[in-house]
Amino acid sequence: MKGWPGEPEMEYNVIKSEDAVQGAAGKPIENVIFDFGNVLVRWDPQAVMLPRYSQELTDRFLDNDVSGFYDASDEMDVGGRAVEAVAAVRQKYGEPWAGMLDYYFKNFEDSLVGPVEGMRVLVDDLKAAGVGVWGLSNWATELFPPAKKFYPILSDLDDAVVSGYVKLRKPHRDIFEFALKRFDIPADTAVFIDDKAMNIVGANSAGIRGVRFNDSGKLRALLRRSGVDIPGIQS
Numbered sequence: 340m341k342g343w344p345g346e347p348e349m350e351y352n353v354i355k356s357e358d359a360v361q362g363a364a365g366k367p368i369e370n371v372i373f374d375f376g377n378v379l380v381r382w383d384p385q386a387v388m389l390p391r392y393s394q395e396l397t398d399r400f401l402d403n404d405v406s407g408f409y410d411a412s413d414e415m416d417v418g419g420r421a422v423e424a425v426a427a428v429r430q431k432y433g434e435p436w437a438g439m440l441d442y443y444f445k446n447f448e449d450s451l452v453g454p455v456e457g458m459r460v461l462v463d464d465l466k467a468a469g470v471g472v473w474g475l476s477n478w479a480t481e482l483f484p485p486a487k488k489f490y491p492i493l494s495d496l497d498d499a500v501v502s503g504y505v506k507l508r509k510p511h512r513d514i515f516e517f518a519l520k521r522f523d524i525p526a527d528t529a530v531f532i533d534d535k536a537m538n539i540v541g542a543n544s545a546g547i548r549g550v551r552f553n554d555s556g557k558l559r560a561l562l563r564r565s566g567v568d569i570p571g572i573q574s
Contacts, residue, residue: 346535346536346537347536347537347540348536349536349539349540349551350551351551351552351553351554351557352550352551352552352553352554352557352558352561353550353551353561354530354548354549354550354561354565355539355543355548355549355550355551356543356548356549357540357543358543358544362527362546363526363527363546363547363548364548366527366528367528367566368470368528368529368530368548368562368565368566368567369470369471369524369528369529370470370471370472370473370522370524370528370529370530371465371470371471371472371473371529371530371532371562372473372474372475372518372522372529372530372531372532372542372547373458373462373472373473373474373475373496373532374474374475374476374509374531374532374533374534374535374538374552375474375476375478375486375493376476376477376478376534377455377534377552378455378458378532378533378534378552379454379455379458379462379474379490379492379493380451380453380454380455380486380490380492380493381451381452381453381454381455382450382451382452383450383452384401384408384443384450385397385401386449386450386452387442387443387446387447387449387450388400388401388439388442388443390449391442392439396435396439400435400436400439400440405432405436406428406432406436406439406440407427407428407431407432407436408428408436408440408443411424411425411427411428411440412479413477413508414427415479415481415482415503416477416478416479416502416503416508417502417503417506417507417508418479418480418503418504418506419479420481421441421444421479421481424440424444425437425440425441425444428440444481444482447482447485448485448489451485451486451489451490454490454492455555456555457555457556457559458492458555459492461555461558461559461569462492462495462496464559464569464570465562465567465569467569468567468568468569470567470569471497471522471524471529472496472497473496473497473498473499473500473518473522473524473529474493474496474498474499474500474501475499475500475509475514475515475518475531476499476500476501476502477502477503477508477509478501478502478503479503480501480503480504481503482503483501483503497522498521498522500514500517500518500521502514505517509533509535509537509538509541510535510537510538510540510541510542511541512541512544512545514541515531515541515542515544515545515547516545519545519547526545526546526547527546529547529548530547530548530549530550530562530565531547531548531549531550532549532550532552532558533549533550533551533552534551534552534553535551536551539551556572559571559572560572
């Protein structure tokens with residue numbers, strides 16, 4: 340099974356306000372909270388693996404049932420260490436998966452394949468409009484420094500919560516509540532942007548509206564339709 344286990348079906352570029360967040364539907368958006376991977380920065384683990392491993396072997400490595408790759412990533416995201424993750428994979432799944440995971444961690448910066456098109460300008464436009472811009476991302480402490488080094492947008496936000504440093508992880512409600520308290524913002528003023536449906540469900544459980552992301556232009560249009568005073572795309 341490729342991808343994170345438990346990912347539900349959910350449409351893109353629609354504001355989801357279910358369960359605890361129903362009362363926030365239609366309220367002004369004063370704060371936008373961004374995930375990092377594949378929202379602000381493109382992350383592609385294949386880009387690390389293919390220079391050394393075949394497509395077939397890479398596909399198997401990225402199948403959680405075969406290698407435990409995503410389970411290992413989850414453990415890293417709550418403060419685990421790479422050496423421990425590799426040892427756990429070696430014990431449960433054996434080789435070549437443990438060796439491949441070690442290679443992936445040591446070459447992680449190659450998985451960051453560029454900025455997500457249009458998002459730097461969108462963040463700047465939101466800031467110019469007086470909207471709070473924040474970050475909330477699952478990311479291991481050992482792997483986050485190259486992201487900050489190569490992608491200034493991650494430091495240009497008003498503030499950010501990174502899971503590995505606080506030892507909490509999306510989609511669990513507690514990290515969203517932690518972020519709201521740290522940012523000192525009410526849940527019903529915010530919308531959370533993430534590429535994974537499970538994390539939108541988690542945001543909703545904490546009273547935060549959410550949008551499953553796959554396109555900066557569509558997100559811009561959605562925010563404008565929701566009353567956020569930012570420029571549209573001219574035609």
